[in-house]
Structures are given as structure tokens and as C-alpha cells.
Amino acid sequence: MEQLIRSVLSQEAANDVPKVFNKVLAQLINSEKIRTLSNQLNEMVKEAYTMNYEIETFQEAHLPISNANAKKDYSFTFNLQDFPRIRLIRISDLELFGLSFNPETNTISGKPLVAATTKLELFFYCESDPAKTERKKLIPFIINADPKDLWQNIPFPKDSLYYKPDEAALADTFLDKKIVVASKRGRSHAHQGTSRDDDFQLSHLPDAWDIIALADGAGSAQYARKGAEEATHFIASILNDEPFLLNLSEEVINFYTQADSFPHKKIIIKELYAKVLALKDHLSAVAEKEQITLKDLHTTLIFALAKRFPFGYVLLTFGVGDCPICVLAEDETEVHQLNLLDIGEYSGGTRFITMPEIFSNTAEIPFAQRFAIHRFDSFSKLFLMTDGIYDPKFGVENNLLKIEAWHTFLKDLAGENDDACRVDFQDDTQIAQQLLSWLDFWSKGNSDDRTLAIIY
Template sequence: MVELFLKQLLTEFNIAPGKASDNTVARLLHNAKINELTKSIIAAKKQAINIFYMYNETEAFKDTKILLPNAVSRKPYEYQFDLSCFPHIYIKEIRNLDKVGLSFDPASAKISGIPTSALSLDLQLFFTCGQEEEQLEEIKIIPFIVNADPKDLWLNKPSNKNDLFAKADSDKYAGTFLDKHIVVASQRGRSHAHEGLFRDDHFCTRKLPLDWEIIALADGAGSAKFSRQGSMMATTLIAESFHDEVLLTELSDRCIDYLTTAGTTTGQETSSAEEGQVLKHKSSIINILYKSVRSLHTTLGDFARQEGIQLKDLNTTLIFALVRKFDNGYLMLTFGVGDCPVSVITSDPDEVKLLNQLDIGEFGGGTRFVTMPEIFTNDMASRFAINRFDNFSRLVLMTDGIYDPKFVTENKLENKAAWDTFFADLDGQNEDNARVDFLRDERIEDQLLSWLNFWSKGNHDDRTLAIIY
């Protein structure tokens, strides 16, 4: 080490090699002073190069462009700095993070937390490079953006309670339904809340004579001036129309005839006479239901004339399920006009069945309304359905504010996997961790109303969901 050092030194001072210089180098190899100076100079060089590397790594880190992913207000955020190319860089502190509710952990070099507000700011990274007394402390500026939660961009203006046909922005109910439970919630959509408009959806459930019960939902047309009143009247009037013991006595008798006749022919070869009897009893049931729906249409027309408005100003869809438990199972009488589904999930076997006709598909997406005279045509009977089930785990009615974001297409309404996903969502498997607890159903109506506030891009309609369980 000393010989190499002396030869490099002779070259640096332009001392030509020769016998004298070679002998001098040989004598100095064991000179204590020369050995001490050699070690000191080599150590100084190492120290100098280490300082260079420290400054060089510092400058390289300062020049490196670090792009932090944008955060979203009120959404969990996490970012891990990758310092693998900068082994001597240590980030001590990041200032200004507290302005948005985030924090920095120096040990893991990680930013985390839930931003409290939307903001654009410069973060100040205080970092060091090197060891101990040679350590440098520097500052690096990094721009950071917290975007607004899309939900925050929607205003929530109260509707005018003094307007004609004013209605609450939300509604909820929980109770019993036959020997089961029922929960219903209805929430004004963001599009209506943004403009301070009313909720057009409505629901009504009633306990009726002779152990019948009914649940009805309606979705008022957004284009109709007073559809909020139309949906309210449609659900309330149809429910009240069956609050008639004479009518329900006749309906019960016809249903017993139907169940008895249909039960004796199930799974057997049937004669045309037997099939005719089943069809006769089925027709008599549908005729009773038809009269109530027709009467509702007439009442809506009378109301429009009295108020000096057009019937189409009350345009609304309507679905209902009229249910009674007989000795041989649950009989569900259903009706639907529009694009809101009525579905049942049976318990044994575990399967799904859509109980009403939706006005989509062949109609090219054109929704029909109970206020339209043209629905009362020869195919009106197809809007009614009669179904018997030994038992069921869920009976679900929903408006398209639920159907569109959660099922998207009609064929998924009879897809068990799609329903499993839906109920998992209700059980809390969603980004809001909103849960409807059907086992411990204390204040379940509040849980369901909160769940209705889910975010779905492009789906901001009123939402109404009824579940019998």
C-alpha cells in the first residue's frame, strides 16, 4: 500500500523513475512517518469520496420526480415510498399532511389515513442522508392532491314543504308481515336532492282482514310534474282497496278452490276438464285483482280532473304483493306495471323466482305506468301472477333505483349468484361497510335507510327496497 502510494506520488510530482528513486522508495517502505502519512491520506480520500456520495445521493433524491397518487376525501389512503435506489435516505418528517388528516410513519416510510377534505397542497419532506456527524438534512417539495369525494359534489337541498303534494325526503318502516318480518326504506335520489326536488318513490304496507297482508311500491316518473302524488296514491289506494272483508272473503274462497284444484293435478296427467277448472279459478282470482287496479286507474283520473291537471302528470309505476298463508303454504298474488321487480327466494330448494313482468326488453326500455289507459288491453292478465310456496326466505320488492345499480340486467333477477352478491352487500360487504342485520334486527329500518345511501356512478335515482324475511 505504501509503495503504490509513493510511486503515485512521484508521478504526480513528475519525478522520473530511476535507480536513486527506486532505492529511496525501498528505504521508505518501512519508514514510520511515511506509513502514518499514507494511512492518513488514504483515509482522507475515503472520507472525501463518502461525502461526495452522500451529497450525490441527496441531489439525486431531490431531483427524482415522485408522483403521489391522488387521494379522495373521506376514503382510506395509503402510500409507501420506494427508497430501494436511495439506501442512505431517511425521511424524518412530512409537513402539511396534517392539513388533510393524514400522517406519516418514518419507520415504514408510509403515508396513511383518511383525508378529511379536498385540497391541493405542497408536502415538505424533511430527510437526511449519511451517518452521524456527516449527516445532511434537506427538504424536498412534493405536490399532493386530495380530490373531493364524488358524493360531496352533490348538494342536498331540502324540498319545499309548502309545495303542492309535498312529501318527506325519506321514509322507513319495520314490523311483522304474516308470521315473518318486514323492513322497508325509501330515499330521495341524489339527482332530486341536488335540485331540491321531491322523492317520487312511495311504498305502503297494510295488514288486511282474514290474515291477508299487502306490500306495494311505486316509482313516480321523473318527467311527470306530480308523480310524487301519483306514486303515493297508487300504493295507498291499492292497499286500501283490499281492506274489504267481503272482497277478501270471496278472494280467499277462490284461492282455496284454486289451491285445491291445482294441488290435486300437480305432477299428474290432467284432463282438459281439470285444466279448465284450474284456469277458471285462476281467472276468477285475477278478475278480482284486475278490478282493484282498474278502480285505482279510474280514481287517479278523477283526481287529475278535480285538480285541473293531466293524468300523465301523475305517471307512476306500481308493483304489489298480496300474500296470505294457507294450510298448504304461502299464496302470493302479484302485479306489476313498469320496471320494478318482485322476487322471491325460496328456502327449500334455495332458488330465485321473478314474480312479475317487467316493461323492458321488447318495449325497448320504455317504462309503462298504471296511469296509462293502454295497459288495460288483452295482455293485462299477464301482469298478474299467482304463486304458491311451501316456504320462502325472502320476498323482495324494489324500484329501479336499486335494480339498475345492483342487478343491471333483467336476467340477473333470476340468477342465484347475483342475489347472493346482493345479500352479501346488504350484510356489509360494501365500501361503506353499511350493514343490515336481519338476525338482530333492532332499528333495522334505520340500517336499511343508511344502506340506501350507497354510491354507484351514474345511478342517482330514488331508491325504495322492501324485504320480507
């Protein structure tokens, strides 16, 4: 302050009279008013510096912000602990991405609609700025693409040989229970515009029998879609045989009521074997008629032929390939696998119903062991699925026998998933479409066709 007073006095004192100069200087330096002005000036300088320092520091600071994901809920709160006087006002154009900003909490939230790489314009002011001047800061922001959007969905041409729809679903009764089935083309097929190779068939048969059959056409087979369709439809059709089913019911009753049950089990399996053998002949005839090879029709096949008797539900199952059939106990504390899979212990390669070698009792899985007879007083749910479900949801065969894995699966069906997609078994008026939507789940590395049947 003394330097400032000296400078002013030097300009005022035209005649250099040291005595006057020094006297005035001493009076001013010791003046209370001048000391007050000096303090005020110091405060003004300090506040101006602090304000500009905070603004420039904030402008230059790296302000990290987490990436968003398209079609996923997003929430991010800026951490301004190091900038206590900075106040964010707004962020421009967030609404273009389906997001909004709350200046009271410094939070961006919403569900972005599309992928983007952009720079956000943050408008702010500094509380120590009397004018509250609005300033702008740019920060990079990325919205990652939904992995599903990276896959094309090219319809399978309707004029193609052996055309089938890209998806199918139904809800119906099954014995005294209900059934929902859905089948969806895998992303790998959709991306290339090729066909869904999975298929299914539900039929209500004489003598109160019902059948549900699923098939997964081999990806390597040119007309796997035809093979899967023929396998499921033919087996359901050939079992629609009233004399056969009446006799089958009698043998089932004898199996569960006679002291010596083995002969009746043998008859049951023998009769079912004959029907499956007829399917083998049918597929050979189809190949010959269509002038294609039997390998062109390669497909797996599973089915459950079911009836409720006074002594419980009887499930006659068959399977070739890697598609499981499992039943959950009424209280959902136990799970039972009802068929053998051509994986794990039997891992010599996927087997298909179109392979003549599987029909031998000297095969890796003796053919008779592909049939099974099961009885349950009651059950909660019966599942049949292709590997498009089994692989991403269970991973390995051992998990099919772990009730914890099934509890996780049930929670997934109930909506505990990334898409919040729910299959409602209580209010089931829309259950077929719900299951079809659920089948669209994302699982990295799993893009096969998906087919799931649930009896509940």
C-alpha cells in the same frame, strides 16, 4: 498527495535548494504516516461526495405517490430501494387531512376527510451524514373528492304542493315474517331541490292478508310524487275489504285444492283486476279534482298481496313498469321473478298505471298477464324494488334470474361495499335506518330515487 506535499514545501522553502527540497519530498512521500493520512483523506472525500450525491439525487428524484380518495381508507408505502441511506423522519401537516405517517415502515395511512391538492413536506436525513442534518423534499399529493360531495342536497320545500319527505323508512311484521322498507330521494332530485317521486305503502288487512306496494313516479311527470303516493295508498286502502278478502281466501284454497283450478284462477285475477281498475278511475278523479292532467300523475306500480295458508305462502302480485318483485328460495340457491317488466322483450317504452291503453288484453303485455299467483312452502327473502335499485345493482333483466347476481346483492347488503354499510337481518333493531343508509350508495350514472322492500 505528492502535489499537496510539493505545494507545502514550496511555501516553506524560502531558499530554493533543490537538493534539500527533493530529499524532504522523498522522505515524506515514502512515509507511512503520510500514506495513512492520504488514505484517510481519500475516504473523507469519497464519503462527502457519496453523501451529497445521495442527498441531491433524492432531492431531484421523482417520488411517485398514489392519489387518495376522500372518505376512503388510504395506505401508501414509499419505495426507497434506490435510496438505501435515506431515512424519512416525518411528513408535516398530514393530520390536517386525517392521515398519519409511520417512519418505521415509510407508510402514510388513514382516511382523508376532504378533497385537497397540496404538496407534502417530507423531512429526511442521510445515514452517511455524521451530523444527521434534517432536510426537506416537496412532493405533490392529491386527495380526490368523494363523488357524493359534488352533488348538492337541497331539501324539497315543505310549502310545496304535494310535499313529501325526502326519505322514509319503516320496520314491521309481514305475515309471520318481518319487513323493512326504505325510500330515498335520488341525487338528481336532491341536487335540484325537487321531490322524491317514489312511494310505498304497507298495510295489514283482514283475514290475515298483508300488502306491500311500491311506485316510481315518472321523472317527466310534473306531479309524479302525487301519482306514486295515490297509487300505493289507494290500492292498499281498496284491498282493505274484509268480504272481498274472505272470498279471495276461499278462491285461493279452491285454486290449490280443486282438480279444475282454472276457473278459480280466473276469478282471482278478475277480482284483483276490478280493484286495479278502481285505482285507474281514482287517479282520473284526482287529476280532475286537482285540475291537472292524468299524465301529470304518471307512475309505475307493483304490489304483493300475501297470506300464509296451511299449504304455504301465497303471493298475489301485480306490476306495471320496470320495478321487479323477486323471491329467494329458503336455501338461497334459487330465485324466482314474480312479475313481468315493461323492458326487455316488452321494450316499447316504460308503461304507467295512468295509461289507459295498458288495461287492454290486446296490449303488448295483456293486462291479465300483469297479475300472477305464486305459492311457496317457504322462502328466505322477498324483494320489491324500484329501478333506482334494479338498474345499478342488476343492470339488465336477465341478471334478476341469476342466483350469482343475488348472492352478490346479499353480500352488498351484508356490508361488502365501498361504504361498509350493512343491513343486519339478525340484530335488526336498527334495520330501517341501516337500509336507509345503505340506499345512499354511489353508482356512477345512477342518481334516481331508490326504494327497496325486503320481507325476511
